[in-house]
Amino acid sequence: DVRPPRKKLRERLKAIEEEMRRAGHVAEAPGHAALGRGFLALGEPDEARRHLDAAWEAGFRTPETAYALGLTLGQLYQRELAGLARIANREERSSRRNSIEAELKEPSLGYLRASAGAEGVAPEYVRALLASIEGRHREAIDEARAAFSAVPWLWEAKVVEGNALVRLGRERYNAGAYGEALALYGDARAAFGAAARIGESAQPPAAALCTLGRTTLMLEV
Numbered sequence: 001d002v003r004p005p006r007k008k009l010r011e012r013l014k015a016i017e018e019e020m021r022r023a024g025h026v027a028e029a030p031g032h033a034a035l036g037r038g039f040l041a042l043g044e045p046d047e048a049r050r051h052l053d054a055a056w057e058a059g060f061r062t063p064e065t066a067y068a069l070g071l072t073l074g075q076l077y078q079r080e081l082a083g084l085a086r087i088a089n090r091e092e093r094s095s096r097r098n099s100i101e102a103e104l105k106e107p108s109l110g111y112l113r114a115s116a117g118a119e120g121v122a123p124e125y126v127r128a129l130l131a132s133i134e135g136r137h138r139e140a141i142d143e144a145r146a147a148f149s150a151v152p153w154l155w156e157a158k159v160v161e162g163n164a165l166v167r168l169g170r171e172r173y174n175a176g177a178y179g180e181a182l183a184l185y186g187d188a189r190a191a192f193g194a195a196a197r198i199g200e201s202a203q204p205p206a207a208a209l210c211t212l213g214r215t216t217l218m219l220e221v
Contacts, residue, residue: 001201007200009038009041012038015170017191019031025088025116025160029039030055030056032051032052032060033052033060033062033064036049036050036065036069036072037052037068039051040068040071040072045072048072049069049076051151052069053069061114063115063116063118063119064119064121066111066115066118069108070108070112070126071112074129074133076104077101077105082095082131098174105133109133112129112130113130114120124144124147124150125147125151127139128144128146128147128160133161133162135167137168140164144158144161144164145161153198155199155205158198159191159204159205160196161188161191162192162208162212165184165187167184169185172184182216183214185215188212189209189212192205192208192209193209196209
């Protein structure tokens with residue numbers, strides 16, 4: 001049950017906002033950076049983006065802020081990308097894809113590249129994220145595995161690996177290679193399972209396993 005620590009984090013974010021008001025202009029940039037990273041940890045990328053953008057515009061352009069912005073925009077991009085399937089008209093879908101690539105994908109890549117040297121961030125993991133966003137799935141898998149080898153508690157690397165395997169599986173499925181697709185989905189399940197065992201209270205590995213189970217079921221049927 002992660003509700004108690006989430007509640008404490010929200011209380012801490014409110015305290016930061018109050019401290020920003022008391023301290024005035026000098027606290028705005030670092031305050032927004034802290035708030036953005038807090039909302040990112042809470043899984044609220046829209047609110048995280050608002051604060052991180054404010055910190056960046058105010059000149060708080062540390063590698064850590066760049067990393068947080070890259071993650072935030074990357075999450076928003078993946079969310080919007082998944083929503084493209086609901087647009088039936090091909091031209092509208094293509095236009096929307098171009099828009100989110102310009103508004104979210106390209107800035108995310110830029111911030112991640114600017115995050116070199118961010119404290120506590122495995123460079124292999126950043127490379128895995130870059131490859132994943134750019135659609136270089138096999139490179140994303142290799143870099144994610146290298147990141148996990150370097151930092152064995154980094155369950156997020158296993159999620160990146162699993163997502164890349166799922167996308168490769170989808171490509172094989174669309175090509176009619178159903179056996180290869182199932183094998184790749186099996187590898188993805190193992191990656192997501194490893195992430196879930198480490199991040200026992202984290203939502204992304206559990207959600208990924210659910211989605212993958214549904215996808216595999218439909219393929220089997």
